[in-house]
């Protein structure tokens with residue numbers, strides 16, 4: 695998907711919500727365990743219930759891979775289901791890939807050519823030659839980890855070099871030489887609050903994928919205050935807060951309700967910050 699289409703979808707839906715598909719077999723409603731593929735049945739129902747309120751889905755591959763072949767099939771079928779039924783949705787494979795060049799090349803082939811995801815999360819630790827094999831696929835995106843939402847983000851990501859640049863800033867500054875904001879986004883955790891100002895100082899145009907609202911307690915208002923651009927520039931993800939809003943028979947309805955609440959909040963913020971009228 696091209697950048698202008700993503701922006702258009704955000705504006706027309708009044709939403710920059712990304713629904714995280716993290717289906718945990720230990721948490722999905724009991725009645726679904728009787729289905730042939732419980733993960734797939736769960737994801738399809740969540741997708742149908744939330745698609746009107748979001749612009750993106752982010753399946754996290756760990757939740758599928760942990761179930762072996764059945765999990766991988768559920769992932770493939772979920773992505774296919776989204777593409778066939780909701781072609782305007784942006785699909786992010788949250789895989790946190792990155793390896794030596796020839797291996798990254800095959801990771802890229804797997805997520806873009808086989809799985810048909812629009813974007814993949816990539817870890818920058820191994821540097822340029824581990825990231826560039828994911829670039830140059832028309833309409834596909836790399837989402838590079840920059841400043842993550844977890845407590846461990848403070849272990850390395852804030853370490854400063856001799857010029858006072860922190861590691862997350864160096865990741866952004868270096869990677870901007872590899873690709874434009876038409877194919878490169880960054881992961882920045884909603885829990886980082888005011889740090890979005892510092893992120894915008896080095897990445898004024900890039901879209902940011904923002905996990906950490908909902909279950910991790912990040913503030914949507916703060917993310918928007920410090921991180922929103924004239925094009926919105928944000929995809930805010932919530933996984934558990936939406937998909938496990940209820941673990942009963944009404945799980946899909948409850949997920950739709952939570953997604954609608956976030957969408958309403960987002961529509962208000964998009965108006966307040968002048969992105970839409």
Ligand SMILES: O=c1ccn([C@@H]2O[C@H](COP(=O)(O)O)[C@@H](O)[C@H]2O)c(=O)[nH]1
Pocket residue numbers: 714716754788841842843844881882883905906907908909910931932933934935
């Ligand atoms: O910094 C990061 C990077 C990725 N994630 C992933 O996003 C979702 C968040 O789930 P919630 O249930 O909304 O907390 C999950 O898939 C993480 O692996 C992140 O949280 N932080």
